[in-house]
Amino acid sequence: xxxxxxxxxxxxLWGAPLWAVNLIxxxxxxxxxxxxxxxxxxxxxxxxxxxxxxxxxDRIGPNRVGPQGILQFxxxxxxxxxxxxxxxxxxxxPLFILAPYLVFLGMFTTFVAIPFSSKLIVSDLNVGxxxxxxxxxxxxxxxxxxxxxxxxxxxxxxxxxxxxxIISYEIPTGLAALCVILLAGSLSLQTIIAGQGAYPWQWYxxxxxxxxxAFFILLASLVAEGNRAPFDLPEAESELVSxxxxxxxxxxxxxxxxxxWANLYIIGALVTVLFLGGWQIPVGVSEWAGGVASWFPxxxxxxxxxxxxxxxxxxxxxxxxxxxxxxxxxxxxxxxxYLVPVxxxxxxxxxxxxxxxxxxxPWMTYLLTAVAGxxxxxxxxxxxxxxxxxxxxxxxxxxx
Amino acid sequence: MTPQLGQYFPLxxxxxxxxxFSGLFIFxxxxxxxxxxxxxxxxxxxxxxxxxxxARHRFSVKFFIxxxxxxxxxxxxxxxxxxxxxxxxxxxxxxxWEIFWPMAVFLGMLAVGLFYEWKRGALDWEK
Numbered sequence: 001x002x003x004x005x006x007x008x009x010x011x012x013l014w015g016a017p018l019w020a021v022n023l024i025x026x027x028x029x030x031x032x033x034x035x036x037x038x039x040x041x042x043x044x045x046x047x048x049x050x051x052x053x054x055x056x057x058d059r060i061g062p063n064r065v066g067p068q069g070i071l072q073f074x075x076x077x078x079x080x081x082x083x084x085x086x087x088x089x090x091x092x093x094p095l096f097i098l099a100p101y102l103v104f105l106g107m108f109t110t111f112v113a114i115p116f117s118s119k120l121i122v123s124d125l126n127v128g129x130x131x132x133x134x135x136x137x138x139x140x141x142x143x144x145x146x147x148x149x150x151x152x153x154x155x156x157x158x159x160x161x162x163x164x165x166i167i168s169y170e171i172p173t174g175l176a177a178l179c180v181i182l183l184a185g186s187l188s189l190q191t192i193i194a195g196q197g198a199y200p201w202q203w204y205x206x207x208x209x210x211x212x213x214a215f216f217i218l219l220a221s222l223v224a225e226g227n228r229a230p231f232d233l234p235e236a237e238s239e240l241v242s243x244x245x246x247x248x249x250x251x252x253x254x255x256x257x258x259x260x261w262a263n264l265y266i267i268g269a270l271v272t273v274l275f276l277g278g279w280q281i282p283v284g285v286s287e288w289a290g291g292v293a294s295w296f297p298x299x300x301x302x303x304x305x306x307x308x309x310x311x312x313x314x315x316x317x318x319x320x321x322x323x324x325x326x327x328x329x330x331x332x333x334x335x336x337x338y339l340v341p342v343x344x345x346x347x348x349x350x351x352x353x354x355x356x357x358x359x360x361x362p363w364m365t366y367l368l369t370a371v372a373g374x375x376x377x378x379x380x381x382x383x384x385x386x387x388x389x390x391x392x393x394x395x396x397x398x399x400x
Numbered sequence: 401m402t403p404q405l406g407q408y409f410p411l412x413x414x415x416x417x418x419x420x421f422s423g424l425f426i427f428x429x430x431x432x433x434x435x436x437x438x439x440x441x442x443x444x445x446x447x448x449x450x451x452x453x454x455a456r457h458r459f460s461v462k463f464f465i466x467x468x469x470x471x472x473x474x475x476x477x478x479x480x481x482x483x484x485x486x487x488x489x490x491x492x493x494x495x496x497w498e499i500f501w502p503m504a505v506f507l508g509m510l511a512v513g514l515f516y517e518w519k520r521g522a523l524d525w526e527k
Contacts, residue, residue, distance in 0.1 A: 020409075027410040031417035081425070084433045089442045090455065101422050108418040112411060123410045130481065152444040153455045164463050167470040174477040178484045185488030187481070246445055251429030255422055329525030332466065336523040340473070341514065344507060347480065351487060351503070355496035 030122050034111050042261040043073030049261075049317045056321045058390070076254075083250035088151055091247065095149030100248070100255040102142030107259040107266070109135045114269045115189050117279045117301035128189040129177055132270065133170070136225065139259060140166040143227075143234065143244050146256065150247035158243025161328065162227065162234035168335045169221040169231075175343035176218035179211055179350045180204050180274040193278030198285075205275040206368040207360055210349035215275045217343050219312075221335070222270060226263045229320035233328055264316055268309035279305040465522055476510055 047062065047070060054061025063069040087096055113128040115121040125131050140163065147159010183204055184192040196203050205215050224231035235243030245256050272278055279301035281289075289296040326334065444451050483503050490499040517523055 023409050024413055027413040028417060030410075031414050031421075034414075035417075035421055081429050082432050082434075083429065084435065085426075085430050086437075086442060088444045089439070090444045090451070100426070101419060104422045105415060105418045108421075109411065109415055112414050122414065123408075125408075148456065150444070151455050152451075153446065156455045156459070160459055160463055164466045167474075168466060171470065171473045171477060174474075175480075178477070178480055181481070181484040182487055185485055187485065241445065241447075250433060251426045255426070332523070332525045336469070337518070341511075344511065347484075348504065348507060351500055354487065355491060355500055358491055358496075 045261045047072045053321045080254045086249045090151030092149040095145045099146035100252040103259045104255045106138030117298045124190045129187045147244035154241045154246040158234045169224040172221040172339035172343045176214040179214035196277040198280040198282040201369045203277045208353040210346040214346045222267045230323040264313045268312035272308040
């Protein structure tokens with residue numbers, strides 16, 4: 001990499017200083033690596049979501065392209081590449097064209113501050129969390145532009161709803177994140193993770209009784225900000241055709257959806273970083289892995305982080321296909337009358353807790369961990385019970 | 401190179417790369433896709449019937465109220481961020497209550513404001 005930068009510097013860009021060329025090459029490469037991670041992730045998530053949806057609705061789902069249909073996302077990508085690029089005559093052309101770029105930009109730039117392991121991060125910004133909230137707001141601007149620019153009534157309604165929903169849910173998101181910032185004393189995501197440990201009782205989630213509440217608020221409002229069901233009012237298929245992306249076709253349409261699925265990873269990653277200890281692995285495991293090879297702890301950290309994120313991606317997908325959509329007035333009520341006041345109480349509660357018990361209360365932490373463990377165990381039991389019960393009806397019977 | 405530049409310069413490059421990626425693919429779609437526009441095809445979608453009127457008509461004032469309430473609360477969340485970062489270090493120097501009370505008073509006033517909005521019905525979508 002260093003060599004490449006020097007070569008480019010000497011042969012092509014004599015005017016630019018060497019450190020600038022070095023940075024350009026380094027971060028250009030990391031952008032490509034990010035893209036190679038994000039694009040397949042979003043694609044495979046779209047496929048997995050369709051399969052899970054089919055399973056929940058007693059269908060089969062895409063299973064033709066590749067083994068079990070896993071290459072379906074490539075087929076979809078190629079198909080939308082070959083589609084005609086339509087711009088409606090009523091559209092506000094500059095806005096219509098710019099919107100998918102902004103949506104993608106907002107999603108992709110967020111990945112800069114998200115850590116993958118203790119060393120694998122594009123740039124550990126000291127205002128990381130604020131940066132993530134700021135860039136996800138770019139996506140909202142893109143959605144409103146898409147809605148307004150399309151010149152269609154469906155898009156217009158979808159865009160307006162997206163604006164109202166995303167700005168409303170920004171407040172509980174910020175307040176719930178504050179509960180962790182209070183404990184960590186920093187906005188940098190790596191510092192927040194470093195303040196936690198590998199085991200559940202070392203996570204910020206179980207530090208005090210207010211944090212589980214803040215965790216729930218954060219998860220709910222992030223799902224709402226990502227326009228996912230049960231809060232998918234802006235693109236409610238059954239009432240608004242497809243909302244802000246009604247008029248989009250081909251690649252532009254694909255980019256809006258690409259951002260939505262990649263956003264699932266961002267939701268999972270944020271929740272994991274703030275409350276679930278991020279990439280932390282037990283010290284013993286880390287030392288053992290470090291003895292095997294210097295890169296091995298990083299791989300384990302990455303896998304730990306990725307696994308935690310996948311749990312949330314699955315949870316959000318399951319939510320989408322389990323819960324009915326809320327109404328617009330209910331959506332606003334949930335935000336302003338429940339989440340915001342409760343989040344305020346959480347912030348002040350955590351501050352009080354920190355002043356009264358700066359070291360935390362061990363018995364409270366263990367109690368909360370045990371309760372959470374029971375809830376997770378019950379959830380797993382119900383899912384397995386459900387899977388067993390529905391298995392019989394799934395068997396293909398040609399005579400019925 | 402200053403440390404600030406080192407931290408934020410990557411953002412510029414990543415943003416440019418994001419534009420390059422999306423631009424590239426949208427250009428490819430433009431290059432590969434068929435191009436036979438038709439007045440009916442380029443008409444906006446309105447469930448199959450010819451579109452009537454302009455889509456950009458006036459919309460409900462509720463959206464403006466939400467935007468105004470958002471502005472108030474967002475500014476106040478921004479005030480909370482530096483306070484939240486500093487609380488830990490203040491506590492370690494034994495000044496926990498000194499930093500807690502001003503913010504408690506500030507939030508108390510905001511809570512009164514939220515209560516007022518609530519009672520006035522600004523938070524009710526349907527009246």
